[in-house]
Amino acid sequence: MIRLVPLSATPSAEVETLLDAAFGTDRQARTAYRIREGVTAIDSLSFAAMEEDRLVGTIQAWPVVVSHNEGADPITLVGPVAVLPDAQQKGIGKALMVRLLDAADAGASDAMVMIGDPEYYGRFFGFTADATAGWDVPGPVERHRLLARIRRPGGIAPVGMLGPDTGFARRAAAA
């Protein structure tokens, strides 16, 4: 029996151990970590999957922007999505994604980007590389794995640079 809880209720050391198990200890060199450098995860879009008292999966989301000539469009960076190797293929990844997308569609985010396998995030969750062809990232990326899911009227700038949204926490506190 899997329970989903807010990630903020889970000790961060346990989350880091799980991420090392899913992605390896060199994961912090990945481009996704540069995109969201210095920002804090979005509470309302970050969840942990518990099997009894064991942490078996996590999903995190981060405030980032696409910077362009006329300004910066806010967008949510999704990931990592991680499930412990011995708990994979049991629907936990899907459950975490569905919870995040439900919260997003209820108002938490109308535009999301991630680096991941299109065979998973496209097939099950509607993420595609269509909108991302003109976006730069601060590091190497396989272009077909830079995926977005955009529901915002008017969309997001087609050309720009992905990077941290350093004003997010201040704006959220003021709202």
Ligand SMILES: CC(C)(COP(=O)(O)OP(=O)(O)OC[C@H]1O[C@@H](n2cnc3c(N)ncnc32)[C@H](O)[C@@H]1OP(=O)(O)O)[C@@H](O)C(=O)NCCC(=O)NCCS
């Ligand atoms: C990718 C991951 C999050 C999926 O979670 P999961 O709980 O194992 O997967 P689910 O049980 O929800 O989904 C299983 C289905 O997804 C498919 N699937 C799982 N990972 C996949 C991948 N990387 N590419 C394509 N398909 C994948 C399975 O084949 C299965 O398909 P089926 O329903 O047709 O049999 C998990 O395997 C994981 O943490 N992997 C290591 C980290 C990683 O690579 N993350 C992705 C980049 S962000």
